[in-house]
Amino acid sequence: MGGFTAVVKGNETYPESRVLIIITGGTICMQPSEGGLVPVDGFLESAMAPRPSFNDKSERVKLTAIKDGEKILLDSLRTPPSSYSKHIRYGALEFNPLLDSSSISSDGWTQIATAVKANYHLFDGFVVLHGTDSLSYSASALSFMMQDLGKPVVLTGSQASIFALQSDAVDNLLGSLIIAGTFVIPEVCLFFHHTLFRGNRTTKASASSFDAFASPNCEPLARVTGIGIDVNWSLVRRPTTIAPFEVTPYLDTAHVACVRIFPGIKPEMIDSILRVPDLRGLILETFGMGNAPAGVDGSLTRTIRSAVERGITVVNVSQCTNGFVSPLYAPGYQLGQAGVVFGHDLTSEAALTKLSYLLALEKGGKLTSAEISHQMSLNLRGELTEFKSSAFSHPPILDLEAENAAALLGRLSGPEAAFALLGYAVERGDLAGVKELLEGDEIGHQLLKRADYAGNTALHLAAVGPEVEILKLLLLRGAGVHARNRANNTPLFLAVKMGRTEFVDLLKGAGGLLWEQEQEAGTEKVSKRKLEE
Numbered sequence: 001m002g003g004f005t006a007v008v009k010g011n012e013t014y015p016e017s018r019v020l021i022i023i024t025g026g027t028i029c030m031q032p033s034e035g036g037l038v039p040v041d042g043f044l045e046s047a048m049a050p051r052p053s054f055n056d057k058s059e060r061v062k063l064t065a066i067k068d069g070e071k072i073l074l075d076s077l078r079t080p081p082s083s084y085s086k087h088i089r090y091g092a093l094e095f096n097p098l099l100d101s102s103s104i105s106s107d108g109w110t111q112i113a114t115a116v117k118a119n120y121h122l123f124d125g126f127v128v129l130h131g132t133d134s135l136s137y138s139a140s141a142l143s144f145m146m147q148d149l150g151k152p153v154v155l156t157g158s159q160a161s162i163f164a165l166q167s168d169a170v171d172n173l174l175g176s177l178i179i180a181g182t183f184v185i186p187e188v189c190l191f192f193h194h195t196l197f198r199g200n201r202t203t204k205a206s207a208s209s210f211d212a213f214a215s216p217n218c219e220p221l222a223r224v225t226g227i228g229i230d231v232n233w234s235l236v237r238r239p240t241t242i243a244p245f246e247v248t249p250y251l252d253t254a255h256v257a258c259v260r261i262f263p264g265i266k267p268e269m270i271d272s273i274l275r276v277p278d279l280r281g282l283i284l285e286t287f288g289m290g291n292a293p294a295g296v297d298g299s300l301t302r303t304i305r306s307a308v309e310r311g312i313t314v315v316n317v318s319q320c321t322n323g324f325v326s327p328l329y330a331p332g333y334q335l336g337q338a339g340v341v342f343g344h345d346l347t348s349e350a351a352l353t354k355l356s357y358l359l360a361l362e363k364g365g366k367l368t369s370a371e372i373s374h375q376m377s378l379n380l381r382g383e384l385t386e387f388k389s390s391a392f393s394h395p396p397i398l399d400l401e402a403e404n405a406a407a408l409l410g411r412l413s414g415p416e417a418a419f420a421l422l423g424y425a426v427e428r429g430d431l432a433g434v435k436e437l438l439e440g441d442e443i444g445h446q447l448l449k450r451a452d453y454a455g456n457t458a459l460h461l462a463a464v465g466p467e468v469e470i471l472k473l474l475l476l477r478g479a480g481v482h483a484r485n486r487a488n489n490t491p492l493f494l495a496v497k498m499g500r501t502e503f504v505d506l507l508k509g510a511g512g513l514l515w516e517q518e519q520e521a522g523t524e525k526v527s528k529r530k531l532e533e
């Protein structure tokens, strides 16, 4: 953690860093009009120059910048020295017209990305002022458009206008400026309510609270703690290739769609979307861990399979904000069989913009259509917690990249991520992977006590998994044999229902008991899909 470091003294002179602010619009620069709030231009002069925290009244030197391919001289302002003993000197480029972010599109993202690219050598960091409505989409989109980024790009906005009496605007803007001018965090980030997030992990979680954004599957990159900023450097991505910063100046949002599954959804509805002319990709927001109703006689599965055969990429992401999709349950398994790509823990915003990015690469001849599905399940910009093999292929050994080894220990994306990994390993019968995950007393203990959204502990999963040695290992590591899932079932009951004598004996030997009614119910066996795989 890089914490608070310096105290500002007397009349000393301090170095300056340079930040370019790209103003796209949003509530932060809005004023009331007869037709509701609208963004108003001239933000630097009207909102920043009069405020002492943004203007130390030093000489307003001109900064060279590039606008629309032309060299221009930008008016600048300078902050007083921060607690990191630096002034931030900044100038601004404004969109014309300014936007309510609900109207942002691929064109706007292109404008932002190309402005960053053109001015990359002239500034230390970039702040993008943007409305909150589509902020997570834009942060995700820009993260994919910017490859091998070496400088911070911080998106921010506010829930109330900077001209309002009570507003989050000053805190959000000042925090973003200081971060962009102080720390080399080479990512597209979103700063809001004292917290710096990886942009492509965020989602707008509140329509009105100042604490508006969540990053449910990835810890924040930094937090403002009083007058200091704690950066979680272990999470910050670092370039791992020797390549210059590149921008893909276009995203193909015109040929993708997103559908939220709901109880009773008709396969025809999905089919009609999948038959929109030239559609190339569909994000399917499914229930829980990736489940959708199969439809009468599997009609939804057939609809999807046929679309996949026509070259459409269908990506499975969860409606739950937290957790992973996986083919653990039969409905998700069938989607996988139909050729659906599992989007792991991608947000819908990241899934949609990532697919648009990959389609743009395909259009530019940089990717074949066959590679799109594969790339969707890879971690390109920290947007997902990756399993090296496709989640659907059930590889025998849990083989994780170094980055995910940290998640595996519960350090990266928290215990939920580690628990989901454990679930995969148990389900695949990967004894070595399970052992690895349970290493470390405290983590192992935590994981054995956790449950998924259906209340299943690792022991429940092992009781229906393929490997009896895993069941034994979990029991020896202290997994609770009496835990009940949401359906009120114990691991032993599940094993009995599956008709698995060896597993039943082991669980009974570990103290597992059946209620009387469970003993009766256990005589009718359920589907043995797991055993037949």
Ligand SMILES: NC(=O)C[C@H](N)C(=O)O
Binding pocket: 025, 026, 027, 028, 099, 100, 101, 102, 130, 131, 132, 133, 134, 157, 158, 159, 160
């Ligand atoms: N708080 C905001 O910025 C909301 C506004 N409608 C926008 O997204 O532009």
